[in-house]
Amino acid sequence: MSGKKEAGEIYTVVAINGSTSRVSETGLDLYPVSINDSGEGLPYAPVDWPNAGDKWCWKAGKRVSVSGYIKDRYLYLPKRLRALKEGKGYTFRSRPSIEQYLRSEFPNVDINGFFASFSWMIPAKESASSKDMKEKLTSLETKMEPSPSDSPLGIITCKAGNRFCSSLTAENPLPETMFCDVCCTEPGFCRDCCCILCCKTISSDYNGYSYIRCEARVVDGYICGHIAHVDCALRAYMAGTVGGSIGLDAEYFCRYCDSKTDLLLHALKLLNICASVASSTEIEKILNVGVCILRGSQKKSAKQLLHRIESIMAKLMDGACIEDVFKKESSVDSTENDQLGLLYKKIELESPGKRNYLAYNQCIS
Secondary structure, eight states: OEEEEETTEEEEEEEETTEEEEEETTOOEEOOBOTTOEEESTTSSOBSOSSTTOBOEEEEOSOBOTTSBBSOEEEEOOHHHHHHTTTSSOEEOSHHHHHHHHHHHOTTOOHHHHHHTSOSOOBBSSOHHHHHHHHHHHHTOOSOOOOOTTOTTOOOOOTTOOTTOGGGOSSSOOOOBOOOSSGGGSTTOOTTTBBTTTOOBOOOHHHHTTEEEOOOEEETTEEOOOEEEHHHHHHTTOEEEEOTTTOEEEEEEOTTTOOEEEOHHHHHHHHHHHTTOOOHHHHHHHHHHHHHHHTTOOOHHHHHHHHHHHHHHHHHHTTOOHHHHTOOOTTSOHHHHHHHHHHHHHHHHHSOSSHHHHHHHHHHO
16 A cells, blocks of 8 residues: 655555555545546535535546546536526636635635545546557547447547547547536447437548537537437437427537537538549438438528539439539529638638538539
C-alpha cells in the first residue's frame, strides 16, 4: 500500500487480486473512467450540497495526463440550482470558476470543505500513451463497425463498444458537448455514434450521409451533439417538411434540445458526396435521402435543389453514364445557379476544400 499526493489531494493505491484502485483520504473509492464519460454524485461531484437531495453532475474531458488522470473535467450544478440559473452559467470547467460562483452565491461557504466532499481528480482508464496509440489506429480506419468491449488492445472508450466512434478519432475533434443526464447516462449509449431515436450506431459510409448531428449551441457555448439517422427522423416526423405544432420546412427537430436544423445544407452535401461515387446504385440511394428531406418544402431554394436532384436521378434511370448525370440543362435560370452557389459557399466555410466547388461546378456545367 502506498500513498500519492497530487494537486492537493491524497490517494492510497490498493492492490487486490492483481488489480488496483485508488482511495482518497476521505475514503472515496475512485474508480477509473473513460474520456467523455459522465455521471452524477460521488465520488466526482458533491451530493446533498447545499441542501439535502442536491446532486451535482460531472463529466470527463478528452485529454489524459501522463500521470493517468483526466486533464479536463467539468462540474454541473444540481437540477434545483440549475433551474434558478434559467439554463445559463451552470457549467464549470475549472476550480477557480467554481470558487467564484460559490463565493458569489454562498458568501459563508467553506471552500475547502466543499472540495473535500468529493474528488476533483479523476483517474483515467487509459494512459496518455495508450490514448495516442488508439488515435493512430482509429485514424487509419474508414468504415465504422461495432467492436466488442473486451478488445485485446484494451483501449476502447466508446460506451457502445464501437472502436471507430468519432470520439476516438484524433483528427477533426468535435466541439465540446453539453452535459446530458438523460440518454447519455444509459449504459451502452454513446452520443457520438448512437442514434438518439433508435439507439443503434451510425455509419460513416460516404461521409456520413445517412445521419444528422444537432450542432445547436444550447448552454454556455456547448453544442447539443446528439445525432440521429435521417431515416429514423423521417419516420418519427422529426425531419423533412412536417405540419402541425412542430412546423418543419426541410428541417430536423432534435428530440433532446428541441432545436431545429436546416437540412438544405445537408442535401447539398449529398450532391457533393455523389460527385465522387462511382456506383449509380449508391448515388440513387444517397440522393433519395435528399428527396425525402426536401419534398414538400415551401422554400424556393429547396424546391430548386429538389428539382436538380430529381433531374439527376431521372438521368440515372434512363441509363446515362455517371459522368453525364451532373451536367445541367442550359435552359435552367441562371438565378438558380447563383442561389445554389451561395449555399455551396456556406458549406465551404464549414469544411474548406475544393470538393464542394467541384460538385457545384459539375451541377451547373
